[in-house]
Amino acid sequence: MKNQRICIVDDEMKILRFVSANLKSIGYEVSTVTSGDELFEKFDLISPDLILLDIMMPGQDGFYVLEKLRKFSDVPVIMLTARSNPKDKVQGLNFGADDYLTKPFSLDELFARVNAVLRRSQLTNPETKTNQTSVVRTGDLTIDMGSSRCWIREKEFKLTHTEYSVMEILALNLDKVVPHETLLSEVWGPQYRDDIDYLRVGIARIRKKLKDALGSKEEYIVTYPGLGYMLRSI
Numbered sequence: 210m211k212n213q214r215i216c217i218v219d220d221e222m223k224i225l226r227f228v229s230a231n232l233k234s235i236g237y238e239v240s241t242v243t244s245g246d247e248l249f250e251k252f253d254l255i256s257p258d259l260i261l262l263d264i265m266m267p268g269q270d271g272f273y274v275l276e277k278l279r280k281f282s283d284v285p286v287i288m289l290t291a292r293s294n295p296k297d298k299v300q301g302l303n304f305g306a307d308d309y310l311t312k313p314f315s316l317d318e319l320f321a322r323v324n325a326v327l328r329r330s331q332l333t334n335p336e337t338k339t340n341q342t343s344v345v346r347t348g349d350l351t352i353d354m355g356s357s358r359c360w361i362r363e364k365e366f367k368l369t370h371t372e373y374s375v376m377e378i379l380a381l382n383l384d385k386v387v388p389h390e391t392l393l394s395e396v397w398g399p400q401y402r403d404d405i406d407y408l409r410v411g412i413a414r415i416r417k418k419l420k421d422a423l424g425s426k427e428e429y430i431v432t433y434p435g436l437g438y439m440l441r442s443i
Contacts, residue, residue: 245274302410348443379440
C-alpha cells in the first residue's frame with residue numbers, strides 16, 4: 210500500500226519543520242503550505258489523505274479554511290491551535306474537523322491522533338471493507354456498508370469519514386441504543402470514551418444533514434439522555 214499523504218497548513222515555519230520531519234521519519238509523505246490560499250491552490254496536486262490545519266493564521270483563519278474545504282472535500286482534518294478554550298474545539302468540530310490538538314503537543318500524542326484519524330478513514334474505504342453486501346434501510350435512508358455510502362431516496366447523502374463511521378455503527382445496531390462510550394471508543398478510540406463533545410457535535414451534524422436532505426423533521430436518530438443514541442426504523 211502506498212504511503213499516506215499528510216498536508217500541514219501552518220504559518221509558523223518552526224512548527225512546519227518539526228512536525229514534517231517527525232511524520233516523515235515514520236513513513237508518511239508530507240507536504241507543507243503556509244496559508245489556506247496555498248492549500249486550495251495545490252490541493253489537487255497534493256491529494257492529501259489527512260490535513261493538519263492551524264487555527265490562528267493571518268488572513269483566513271483555520272475555521273474559515275475548514276468551512277470552505279468542507280464544501281468540496283471530506284478529507285480528514287485535525288485542527289492545531291495554541292488555544293485551549295473548549296469553545297474552539299466545539300467550533301472546529303462543528304465545521305467538520307475530525308480531531309483537535311492543542312499546542313504544545315508531544316510526538317506520541319501527535320502520532321496517536323494522526324494514526325487514529327487515518328484508521329477511521331481506512332475503515333470507510335470500500336477497498337478495505339469485509340461486509341461488502343450489508344445494506345441497512347430505514348424510511349428514505351439507505352446505508353450501504355460495502356461502498357461506505359448513504360442515500361436519501363435516489364440521491365447520495367454526503368458524510369465525512371467520521372460521520373459515516375458513527376452512522377454505520379448506529380445502522381448495524383438498528384433499533385438498539387448504542388451507549389455513548391461505545392460510539393466514542395469505536396469511532397474515535399478508547400482514549401476518547403469520556404469526551405462527549407465529539408459525539409454530540411457529530412450527531413448534531415448528521416441530524417442537520419438528514420433534515421436538509423429530507424426536507425422534513427423526521428427523527429431518524431433518537432437521543433436517550435445519559436445513555437446513548439439509536440437509529441430507528443421508520
